Structure formats: C-alpha cells, structure tokens
Amino acid sequence: MRIPPPRRTLPLTLLFLVASLASEVMAIAVAPTAIYLSDDRPAEAITLYNPSATPEEVTVEAVFGYPTTDEEGRVLLHVDSLSQDPRSAAGWIQVLPRRLVVPPEQRRVVRLLAKAPPGTSDGEYWARLVFTSRGQRLPVAGVPDSSGVQVGLDLEVRTIIALSYRKGAVRTGLRVDDFRPRIEGDSLVVRPDFVREDEGAYIGRLEFSLRDVNGGELRSWTEQVAVYREYHRRYAYAVSDVPTGTYRLFMRLSTERDDVAQADRLPSIPLELSEEVVRP
Numbered sequence: 001m002r003i004p005p006p007r008r009t010l011p012l013t014l015l016f017l018v019a020s021l022a023s024e025v026m027a028i029a030v031a032p033t034a035i036y037l038s039d040d041r042p043a044e045a046i047t048l049y050n051p052s053a054t055p056e057e058v059t060v061e062a063v064f065g066y067p068t069t070d071e072e073g074r075v076l077l078h079v080d081s082l083s084q085d086p087r088s089a090a091g092w093i094q095v096l097p098r099r100l101v102v103p104p105e106q107r108r109v110v111r112l113l114a115k116a117p118p119g120t121s122d123g124e125y126w127a128r129l130v131f132t133s134r135g136q137r138l139p140v141a142g143v144p145d146s147s148g149v150q151v152g153l154d155l156e157v158r159t160i161i162a163l164s165y166r167k168g169a170v171r172t173g174l175r176v177d178d179f180r181p182r183i184e185g186d187s188l189v190v191r192p193d194f195v196r197e198d199e200g201a202y203i204g205r206l207e208f209s210l211r212d213v214n215g216g217e218l219r220s221w222t223e224q225v226a227v228y229r230e231y232h233r234r235y236a237y238a239v240s241d242v243p244t245g246t247y248r249l250f251m252r253l254s255t256e257r258d259d260v261a262q263a264d265r266l267p268s269i270p271l272e273l274s275e276e277v278v279r280p
Contacts, residue, residue: 073234122168
C-alpha cells in the first residue's frame, strides 16, 4: 500500500486493504488515534504497540490530508504529501524518531513537536500522521512446497491518524444546505450537504430519528461526521419493515463525541432539522 501521489483521493477502506488479506495479520496499534496540538500544548507523545511475534520496523511521516466525499456520497481521504494548502500543518511537525523498531509484544514512544512559522494567522491547521510498519510475512497458499522453499509476501501496513494544530481562539460551526430524506425501494436515503463554518473542522455526531405522526420513534441511527470543508455523504438505512404512511425524520448534529476528549472538542450549538418522509 502506498500513500497516493499529490492531490489525490482514495476510499478510506483501501487504506487498510493489506491488513485484511489474512486474519492473522496484526498491524502496529497506535494510541491516541487523534492528536490535538496548540500554542499552549505544542508537544505530544504517541505510543506504538506491536501485538505480533515479529519485530516491526516503523517509519513515521506527516502529510496534509482530510476526509471528504465524492459525487456518489462515498467517504474519501484527500492526501497531498506536497501540499501548499494554507491549512496544512504537515511541514511544522517534528517527529522523533522518524524510524524505529518495535519488538514483539513491546511498546515504543514517538514524540511530536509542532512549531508554527512566525506570522501564522489564528485558526486550525491539519495534517495526517502515517505510520508504515514492515516485518510480517503473509504465506502464499497453493504454492508447491516439494523443494522445501517457503513462499510469502512481505507486508507493508499503513495506519493513518488525524492531527490538528490550533493557533489562537478557534471556533467551529456547520451549515446544512440540503436536507431532503426520501424512500428509495426499501431504504431511507439521506444526502445532506454539510459546509463547515468558522475556523475549525466540525468533528461531531450525527443522529437520525424516524418518528410517526404521534412523535413515537420507530428507528434511530447514529453516525460520526468530520467536516473539514464540504461533506456530501450518502446515508442509507433499511426500512423494509416500516409500514406505508407519513413519517418525519429528525436530524441532530452536535460536537458531543465520546471518542474526543472534552478538552479537545470545539463547542458548537447543536443543530436540529426535520423533514416529512412518505413511505408509499
């Protein structure tokens, strides 16, 4: 697996394709899975754990990147290793060490230090940390072994985590330009258009609630959202067992995510919308 060339997007699921080739493959575990730095907190430590029985050589690289969506509403990761984007913090991040070996069932620490260039305006800046681990070998099935030679594939697994650098006072907000849920076959389909407002990425939680005419809830769904610029994801939920009739879909957006520490959340007033839905 390779990081894509400059200014390219790829499905998020492809980033971990190599790891799915065999159930016995275990990549380096990275914690925490998101980093928030600032003028007041410019340094952070990341712990790498090797759960395998093989030493793993790990390299660490900072690139510019953020999640986005394509025209079909699928989530992609925009990656640009040579980015001149004004929101990029990739060039500010010092990683020590950039290359290390993690022994089997052992932990090692990687330290980060961010230094914003003089004159950098207040706001939030983004990067992705790419951890590339090498060491495991995947056996190739079906290869004759009468010669006693073992054939396998050397694996290169990449784990990518988010990094944000906040300079000065940073706010976040979200605008919904389109919210028109509809029934397509046996699915409830929603394709809201989200646009980030203010300086910071909107890292939040999206909640849907399908209710009848009396306000009783029939179904509910929860999703995570990360709106760095614009986000046009397609959501589809099975409603084949919902009777014909008229309903109302409620949508609530907030920055109340359990996987983001309270100190790292950017506060924002929850946004609530609702629209009528007819099941023919």
